[in-house]
Amino acid sequence: MTLSPALHDFLHELGWGRLSAIRPIGGGCINNAVWVETVHGPPALLKTNQRTLPDMFACEAEGRRALAVKEGPRVPAVFGCGDDWILIEYFSAAPKSDDYWESLGIGLARLHMVTSDRFGFTHDNYIGSTLQTNPWTTDGHTFFSEHRLRF
Numbered sequence: 001m002t003l004s005p006a007l008h009d010f011l012h013e014l015g016w017g018r019l020s021a022i023r024p025i026g027g028g029c030i031n032n033a034v035w036v037e038t039v040h041g042p043p044a045l046l047k048t049n050q051r052t053l054p055d056m057f058a059c060e061a062e063g064r065r066a067l068a069v070k071e072g073p074r075v076p077a078v079f080g081c082g083d084d085w086i087l088i089e090y091f092s093a094a095p096k097s098d099d100y101w102e103s104l105g106i107g108l109a110r111l112h113m114v115t116s117d118r119f120g121f122t123h124d125n126y127i128g129s130t131l132q133t134n135p136w137t138t139d140g141h142t143f144f145s146e147h148r149l150r151f
Contacts, residue, residue, distance in 0.1 A: 001032070021035075030052075031047040045090045047085065048085045059125035062125070064078050071110045119136070119138070122134075
C-alpha cells in the first residue's frame with residue numbers, strides 16, 4: 001500500500017517525518033486498516049476508504065473525541081482525518097490482567113455517568129457505513145426506539 005501525497009504531507013506537518021514501516025491489520029470489512037510507523041512519531045493505525053462518504057471519518061473522529069471522558073475507558077486519540085482516511089493512536093495488545101473486566105466495567109460506568117437533559121448528538125453520524133440519525137430529543141426511550149431500533 002502506498003500513501004497519498006496528502007497523507008505524507010500530513011505526517012510531515014505533525015513532525016513525524018517519513019514513513020518507515022506499514023503493515024496490514026485484518027478485521028475490518030468496510031475500511032482498509034494498516035499499522036504505520038514513522039521516523040519520529042508514535043505507531044499509529046491508519047484507516048482508509050476511497051469509496052466512503054466524505055464526512056464519515058470526520059464523524060468518527062468527533063465520536064471518538066466525545067467518548068474520551070476522564071477516567072472512562074481508554075479511547076484511541078485522533079491524530080487527524082481527511083475525506084478518505086483517519087489516523088488514530090495504535091493500541092498494542094496489553095498483557096493479561098486479573099482486574100481487566102472490573103476495570104473495563106468501572107470505565108464504562110464512568111462513561112455512562114456523563115449525562116444530559118436531552119438525547120442525541122450534535123449531528124448525524126454512521127454505524128459502519130450506515131447513516132445514524134441523532135436529532136436532539138428529551139425522551140430517551142423515544143430516541144432509542146426511533147433512532148436506534150428503527151433506523
